[in-house]
Amino acid sequence: MNLEQAKEKLEKNGQMHVLKYYDELDDAQKQALLTQIEETDFEILKNAKNLGKGSERGKFAPLAATQLSEIEKRRDEFTKAGVEAIKAGKVAACLLAGGMGTRLGSDDPKGMYNIGLTKDVFIFQRIIENLLDVVKATDTWIHLFIMTSEKNHEKTVEFLTEKNFFGYKADKVTFFKQDMAPASDYDGKVYMEEKGRMSTSPNGNAGWFSSMLKAGLDETLHAEGIEWINIFAVDNVLQRICDPCFVGATILAGAEVGSKVVKKNAPNESVGVMCLEDGKPSIVEYYELSQEMMDAKDEAGDPAYNYGVILNYLFNEPALERIARKELPLHVVEKKIPYIDENGEPVKPEKPNGCKFEQLVLDMIHELDSCLPFEVVREHEFAPIKNKTGVDSVESARELCKKNGIEL
Ligand code: UTP
Numbered sequence: 526m527n528l529e530q531a532k533e534k535l536e537k538n539g540q541m542h543v544l545k546y547y548d549e550l551d552d553a554q555k556q557a558l559l560t561q562i563e564e565t566d567f568e569i570l571k572n573a574k575n576l577g578k579g580s581e582r583g584k585f586a587p588l589a590a591t592q593l594s595e596i597e598k599r600r601d602e603f604t605k606a607g608v609e610a611i612k613a614g615k616v617a618a619c620l621l622a623g624g625m626g627t628r629l630g631s632d633d634p635k636g637m638y639n640i641g642l643t644k645d646v647f648i649f650q651r652i653i654e655n656l657l658d659v660v661k662a663t664d665t666w667i668h669l670f671i672m673t674s675e676k677n678h679e680k681t682v683e684f685l686t687e688k689n690f691f692g693y694k695a696d697k698v699t700f701f702k703q704d705m706a707p708a709s710d711y712d713g714k715v716y717m718e719e720k721g722r723m724s725t726s727p728n729g730n731a732g733w734f735s736s737m738l739k740a741g742l743d744e745t746l747h748a749e750g751i752e753w754i755n756i757f758a759v760d761n762v763l764q765r766i767c768d769p770c771f772v773g774a775t776i777l778a779g780a781e782v783g784s785k786v787v788k789k790n791a792p793n794e795s796v797g798v799m800c801l802e803d804g805k806p807s808i809v810e811y812y813e814l815s816q817e818m819m820d821a822k823d824e825a826g827d828p829a830y831n832y833g834v835i836l837n838y839l840f841n842e843p844a845l846e847r848i849a850r851k852e853l854p855l856h857v858v859e860k861k862i863p864y865i866d867e868n869g870e871p872v873k874p875e876k877p878n879g880c881k882f883e884q885l886v887l888d889m890i891h892e893l894d895s896c897l898p899f900e901v902v903r904e905h906e907f908a909p910i911k912n913k914t915g916v917d918s919v920e921s922a923r924e925l926c927k928k929n930g931i932e933l
Contacts (some may be wrong), residue, residue, distance in 0.1 A: 526563035528555075538567035539714070546720035546869065554721035561723055565707050565715075569855055573713035573880045576857045583803035585818065587829035590786055590799065590898035591774060600770055606777050607769030611663045615752040618656055618667055618766050619737075621836070622681060622759040623674035623703040623727040627861065628911050629919075634677040636759050637684050638910070640919055640926070642933045648910065649684070651762040651931075653691040659767045666697045667767050668749060672736060674703050674727040701740040703732040708862045710879040716864035719871075724862050729883025730758075730836070731853055734845050746842055754845070756886070758836040762922050763908040763929060771899050772839060780897040781844040782806070782890055786832035787903040792819045796833030797887060799898040806896030808834055808887040832898050835907050838886065848892040853884040905929060 526534075528547075535541050543562065547555065596603065610616050626635035636649035653669075660666055673681045682700055685691075690698055705725035707715045716724035733756060737743070745751075753776070755767050764785075765771070775783030786799050797808040809818070814830060821829035859877040866872050890896060901907070908925035911917040926933055 526559050531559050531562045550721045558721045569882045570709045570713040586801040588801045590832040590900050592900045603770045603773035607773030612665050617751045617754050619670040619754050619756045623672045634681045646933050650691045653693050656766045666694050669698050671700045672703050672733050703736040704728045706882045708881045716862050726881045731884035731886045731889050752842050755839045760910045775839045775897050778897040780895045781841045781893040783839040783897045785837040785901050786898045787907050789833050798830045799832050807891045853888045856883045
């Protein structure tokens with residue numbers, strides 16, 4: 526794209542301020558900015574005015590989870606089916622590590638955070654060790670895809686390479702970068718993070734499959750015969766990945782996606798709850814639960830909306846390809862966005878100053894026809910690290926690791 530074309534695009538979208546410092550840039554910076562302008566979808570910034578509004582929701586109904594008691598009864602059957610699929614190379618893992626981890630407040634990728642007390646125990650290490658348990662039990666290497674973003678890609682790759690992937694087989698690890706979206710003020714004017722660069726942020730945790738396709742990894746999936754992809758968050762240091770029992774249960778249920786869920790610890794706990802929305806699987810956010818929904822009971826007299834999601838899903842690959850071209854809703858999230866002020870000075874805001882635009886995995890699930898919510902024991906599988914202290918923090922995760930006999 527040349528300067529004239531860039532001006533035309535910016536003019537049309539009310540973003541001419543992007544070129545304010547253009548004349549001060551060197552040739553390489555000019556070219557980089559023109560390329561960024563060419564690649565940026567400014568249309569999405571019009572959604573800034575929808576901040577906090579959310580999209581219209583349909584009619585919610587409960588979706589029964591496969592509970593621990595049922596799982597115990599069928600554990601051998603589920604595990605056998607899961608082990609068979611893993612041994613046949615049909616199951617891959619995909620780590621979502623493209624997030625910014627702003628709440629944790631470290632400049633490094635979240636997975637590089639060291640939660641050890643007497644020795645090094647990095648978040649990435651905990652995750653890989655958990656996956657290695659399954660590799661050993663099934664005597665099969667599972668392809669591990671790792672999604673990064675342009676903000677943390679180099680550091681992530683460098684770190685894991687230096688640590689020899691914590692014992693994982695290097696040629697069974699594939700990195701890919703997720704797409705970025707521009708970040709703007711509340712009027713939809715894109716922020717500049719440098720004189721020659723607009724502010725961007727990763728486009729949300731639903732960006733993973735389209736980014737995989739963009740990276741051409743569908744060829745790898747097809748060549749290797751991968752039929753199931755277990756996606757999981759970087760920050761849960763206890764989660765089991767490609768857990769054969771969960772894999773088998775999802776396959777035997779004939780579901781297009783399996784979702785690990787935990788029993789909520791209070792009716793108003795701030796987790797998304799697995800449910801049906803207009804008859805299709807979905808997730809209702811805790812703040813969307815009406816009193817009536819909180820009071821609703823299932824056949825056994827237990828709360829009907831009782832199982833929270835932990836961002837650990839097993840997706841059927843052909844089903845993902847079927848929905849890949851669908852436009853997912855855009856969520857407008859208020860965040861702190863670093864920028865340069867009128868004098869060209871960098872500012873790191875203390876409080877939210879604008880919007881990021883994200884697509885969320887819950888909307889992907891809603892596109893699918895069937896979902897199996899699969900209960901896991903919270904204390905054994907859910908230790909998320911979002912903050913340094915308090916709820917879902919380094920502190921709480923350390924406590925839970927200790928309870929599970931993990932040395933820190
Ligand atoms: P969170 O919603 O906790 O976001 O991500 P975050 O960016 O890591 O943290 P904060 O909100 O800035 O503190 C849940 C999971 O989804 C991944 C994260 O890396 C994490 O594993 N994620 C999130 C992505 O991979 N890409 C995104 O665009 C957003």
